Amino acid sequence: MVILETEHKQLNKIIGRKLEIKELEEILFSLGYELESAEGDKLRIDITTERPDLLSTYGLGRALRAYLGNKNDEIKINKSNYKVNVKQPAKEWMNTAAAVVKGLKLDDEKIREIIRVQEKIGGTFLRNRKKGAIGVYPLEKIKFPITFTAEKPEKIKFRPLEYQKEINGKEILEKHATGMKYKHLLEKWEKYPIFTDSKNKILSMPPIINSHELGRVDEKTTEVFVEVSGRELKTIDMALNVMISALVGIGGKIYSVEVNYGNKKITTPEFKGEKRTIKTEYVNKIIGTELKTNEVKKLLEKMNHKVVSSNPNSLTIITDPLRTDIWHDIDIVDDIARAYGFNNLELRMKNVESTGETTRSVKVKEEISKLLIGLGYQECFTLMLTNKETQFEKMNIKEPGYVKLGTTVEQGINMIRQWLLPELIRVLENNRSAEYPQKIFEISHTTVIDNTKDVGCRDVLKLSIVNCHSNVNFTEMKQVLDYLFNTLGIQYELTEVEHESFIKGRNAKIKHNNEYIGNFGEINPKVLENFGIEMPCTGLEINLTELFRL
Amino acid sequence: MTEVKKIVNQLHPLERKLLPLLKFNNIQSEIVKNSKLEEVEITRAAQWLEAKGLVINELTITQTAKLTDHGRKYLEKGLPEKRFLRTIKNTILNLEEIKQKAELSNEEVNACIGLLRRNNYIETIKEKEAKFKITNQGISVLEKKSDEEQLLEKLKDGAKTEIFSDKDKKIIEELRKRNITRTDENKERKITLTKLGKEIVKEKLDVNLIENLTPEILKNKEWKDKEFRSYDVKSQVPKLIGGRGHPLQETIDYIRTIFLDMGFKEMEGPLVETAFWCMDSMWIPQDHPAREVQDTFYLNKEGKLPIKELVKKVAEVHENGGKSGSKGYGYKFDENVAKQLLLRTHTTATTFRYFGERNIKPPAKYFYIGRIFRNEAIDATHLPEFHQVEGFIMDEGLTLRDLMGYVKEFYNKMGINKIKFKPTYNPYTESSMEAYGYNEQLGKWIELINSGIFRPEALEPYGIKVPVIAWGLGLERLAMMIHEQKDVRNMLGATSDLRWLREHKVTKKW
Structure with a gap:
């Protein structure tokens, strides 16, 4: 979501109709946008990211104008002799x-709007x-023709915007400041x-x-030169169109510029949409309607x-x-x-025959949870993300191989848990003031390294139980283990x-069929x-994946 | 039954024992000495009796000042300051000499010097080293017993502090700070019979009533001839801690039941994914902002891509649309980007694994409830991991209307009947929409479900020619709403609030 900051009166002027706030809010919602706030004349509107063309007052006004049935004038481009020569640009x-x-x-305010749209x-x-x-x-500060080229950084010398020298x-x-912010984009070039x-x-x-000298627009400026530069021509053409349209909204008249690449010459901007043929049947098949071709025409x-x-x-x-977001006819159908x-569509539910079915892991978890809750245990959910200090150091064991994470925003996270027990002990640590006995359990996934998998690791479903009170002992836990395995009919x-x-x-160590499946004590x-x-x-702690061959 | 009789009948054996004793003595410590009752038994019985209005309990705290081991030593040998003065009565000495002669430790000497100087009992003579000389005041003090010394005598066998004057109390406090005396607190309970209590005491209390009904009593039929003691049904009982399922699991089960009822099959997939399955496989552009480190956890390792044929088809839809009828994104697909290992950011990764690995044929309905990860900092409404619910239907003839119909049905099953839709943008579905449900209790629209129809570019590599509609929702948000919990950290993770988990109310869903 991106916010468009605009003014109600200005917007209505472009729409060509006085749209009350309530009406505006409803139209925006049905088109997929949201009026975030309206204070006096000032509006803040949430626009989804695929529509940069709606990020100026003119852009949104123009869209609403068409939606309400008023034609938009085509954006006129005047011919001119302005030239940009491209000479050995950066690769x-x-x-x-x-x-x-x-x-x-x-x-x-207008200058601020230009900067906002640009940003x-x-x-x-x-x-x-x-x-x-x-x-x-x-425009008055620069002399045509302009050259687009590249130079070694040490040889480029000028006073950047709002800098003293x-x-x-x-x-x-x-x-x-801006240099530091975007440094990563070109420091290696x-x-x-x-x-x-x-x-x-x-x-x-x-x-x-x-x-600062040639590229600073102020309130006295009436004529501007606008360029977009970048990697792919198609992308920057679109960006230029969107930028220019915002200027049209503040009275701008557009003049073309010839860009000479040496081997080819292009004239920009080009307000040239794409030609597409839309079949009425296709539209109806996707939406589930029975629209006539002329109805589709009106909607388009x-x-x-x-x-x-x-x-x-x-x-x-x-x-x-x-528009920068049309790749396929499906995008037109969405329009x-x-x-x-x-919300004007009649809902329906086509009958699609199939039978419900869950997984064995889910069933295993469900059965064991029921037994433990019956014994008075509280189920817990801990996080899968944790750190090696908790998982190994504090648990007094050597660090095995584990699934490490790269950069993390939250401090104190550096891996995915390999066993649940340390995480349950952390729950006890944070609940020392809650009444004892504290008897808790968790059944959930842990992740271990497994290089035979395409993702280099494997998820293992585990069960962990913790008893914590003044009379806790080995026997008490062994009774739980015994009860679980007896009721589940499993030898150990x-x-x-x-x-x-x-x-x-x-x-x-707990063994089943001679395989090591867990520990307790x-x-x-x-x-x-x-x-x-x-x-x-x-x-x-018991490995359920191993025990039940999940 | 008269009121008195009723009360008598309710008395606990301990109360019956204590009551008659109160006629003769009402001080707890003395009752302990003169009866077989223990202190804790008397305390409990006294409290119960007070609740019944039969006695009044008065607690008095008495402080007793006593000498510490130090104190006793000083009583015998004299206070350090006195010993200090005595050694220099007739001579001028340095610190070391005083320490030896007066048998004082470093600490004692240091404490003395301050005290003696403050009172002008000594003066310091500065030569090569500091020496100390007694003053006239010092000499006069030495001749009589100080207040402190007199108090030491008085406290020899301990004494209640209340008998001392305020001035003496201050000195005792000073001595306590110097670890010469200590003060012990002693609680005493005075149990006084009320008017009602006095009446009850007149009754016959040693009646033999049945306390707990035991197997023996049943066997020997004793109950036929005896009366049962009545209980005070209003009295407080200790809290129980029961075993309970987690509120989030309850919510998961609730959602699972809805899906299973509607004929959906449950899926399972890995937590660690390749960028290929998590993003590329469904036509999320390779430069999409959601892929950046600020949003996604990377493992800084590479995984393996699926069969070449599939990777090629996926690469094509990205580059030029392949056979999907799309223009594609117009960039060169980078397999190295696709190989990156990450923690899945959505359960749709598993949906596309199913498309790619399980050859799912229409008609098909699947769902998944799984954990997903976002590289975010933890606060009351954000965790770096949470649960996502996702369902899809694949069949000939499905339309936008069916998607909306199924989403509405899903909401209805959650008890929400008023819903509205808002179009939105999502790179792998078109159309995409957010579905809002009206929460009657909160009186507002809440966006819970996100949905859409998978794009042709997303489905083409798997040879899926029929529409696939899908929707998903965040589980924690729903669970927090159902269970009225405002801080997700109380529910999930090491900071889970055990008290809340134990005591949270059983809620009607919505």
Whole structure:
């Protein structure tokens, strides 16, 4: 979600109708957006990320205008002689598209809107400037033709926006706030992209920052040069269209720019949608409606698509040139459904025959839980994410191989749990003020390394039980084990074993069919001390995946 | 039965024993000495009797000051300050000499110097080293017994502090700080019979009533001739701690039952996934923001990709749409990105594993309730892991209307009948929508279910030609709402609140 900050009156002017807040809210909701707040004239609207074209007052106004049945004028592009020459651009940042916009009436608020739109397109559609970046310059300060090229960072020298003096490309990444923020994008490149004018003055160093001298728009500016540069031409063309449309909303008239790549010349911007043929039958099959072709036509027009020809069964359209989210005819069908209104559709449930069925793991868990709850145990849910200190160090055992995590936002997480017992002991640690006896259990998954799997590890369903009270002892836990295995009809054997988490001579290894499936015993006081628990405990852990061959 | 008779009948054996004794003595410690009752038994009986209005309990706390081992030593040898003064009565000595002659420890000497200087009993003469000289005041003090010394005598066998003057009390307190005396507290209970109590005592109390009905009493039929003691049915009883299922498990079971009733089969899949199954397999673009480290836990390791043929088909739909009729994203698919191991960020990873590995044929209905992970910091409403519920239906002829119909049915089964839909965006479904349910109790719309129809690009690599509709919801949010728990940390993880888990109310779902 991205927020569009706009003004109610301004929006209504573009819509061409006075839309009350309530009505606006309902229309936005049915189209998939949300009026987050309305305070006086100020509106905040939640827009989903696939629609950067709605991130300006003009963009949203234009969409609502069409939805309410008023045609939008096509955005007119005037011919001009402005030229951008592309000369040995950085291989990571090869493309550019540009336009000139005249007749702007700017004030502080409008300048802020331009910057907001620029930032939001950069943040969403251009993936935080990874795919491209937008630059806006006052036309009067620069001399055409412009050159798009690249230079070694040390050789790039200019005064970046809102910085006190001239510094080089490398220094911008180290010292300028925006430079530091986007440093990761280009620090490994040999040459950094730059725009220069015919007097060889630097306009900007994309995707980082404009020149303070040549690239600073203020309220006196009425004419601007807009460029988008980046990796793929298709993407930056779209970004340019969206950016330009925002300027049209503040009175801008658009002039084209010729971009000369040496081997080819293109003229931008091009408000050219895509031609698609939409079959009425396809639309009805997806949505489940019985719409007629002419009804589909109306719905398409509500979504700003231009119907260029039609026959009884299909329509040929030119898609809205500002749309960046149309990959497949299905996306057009979705537009039609939104225009129709999801909530206007009659619900139905096609009968799809199948029988319900759960898994053996679920059944095993269910049966054992029932038995333990019957014995007075409280079920717990601990986190799968934990740390090796809890899982091994505090449990007084050596660190085996385990599933390590990379960078984590939350401190104190560095692995997926390998056994449940330490996590249940942590529950005791945090509940020292709750009444005793504390008898808890958990049945859940743990993860162990397994290089035979495509994901390098395997999930194992385990059961762990903990008793904690002043009279706790080995016998009490052994009774539970005995009860469980007897009622489940499973044979088991116990052997003595040395396990440092337990008291020596008071713990056992559990075997079934000669396979090691678990441990239980009195918890080593050293472990209790590590967790700050001053009440004796016994613990049990059984591998259910192994025991039941899950 | 008269009131008195009724009370007599309710008396516990301990009460019966204590009551007659109160006629002669009402001080607990003395009753202990003169009867077979133990202190704790008297305490309990006295409390019960008070609850019945038969006695009044008065607790008095008396403090007794006594000498410590130090104190007794000083009583014998004199207080350190006196010993200090005595050694320098006729001579000027340095610290070391005083210590030896007066047999004082370092601590004692240091404490003395402060005290003696404050009172001007000594003066320091600075030569090469500090030496101490007694003053005239010092000499006069030495001649008489100080208040402290007099008190030491008085406390020899211990004495109740209440008998001392305020001035003496202060000195005793000073001495206590110097570890010369200590104060013991002694609680005494005075049990006084009320008017009703006095009446009851007149009754015959040593009647032989049946306490617990035992197998012996049943066998020897003693109950036929005897009366049962009546119980005070209103008296408080200790709390029980029972075994209970976890509220989240209850919610899981509740959702599972809905799915099973509707004929869905349950799925299972791994917690650690390759980016391929978690993202690429369903056409999530390789540069999607959700893939970034701030959102996803990576293992910084590579896993294995499935069969080449499938990887190729998936790569194609990303690059140019393959045979799906889509333009594709127009970039070069990177297998290294797909190989990255991560903790699954949604259960849809398992859905697509089923598409890729199990050759599911329509008609089919599947569901999964599993844990998923997001690289987030922990707070009252966020955990880095939580449960997601997901269901899908694959069949010829399913439409947007059916998706909405099934979602509504699902809501209905959860007891929510008023719902509305809002279109949304999701990279692997089109259309996508959020379904809001109206919570009557809260009086507001709540978004619980997210749903959509899988995109052709997402299904094409698996040869699925029929529509697949799917929906999902977050379990914790639902459980928190059902169980009125505002902090998810009380429910899940090491910080689980055992008290809440034990005592939370059995809630009607919605």
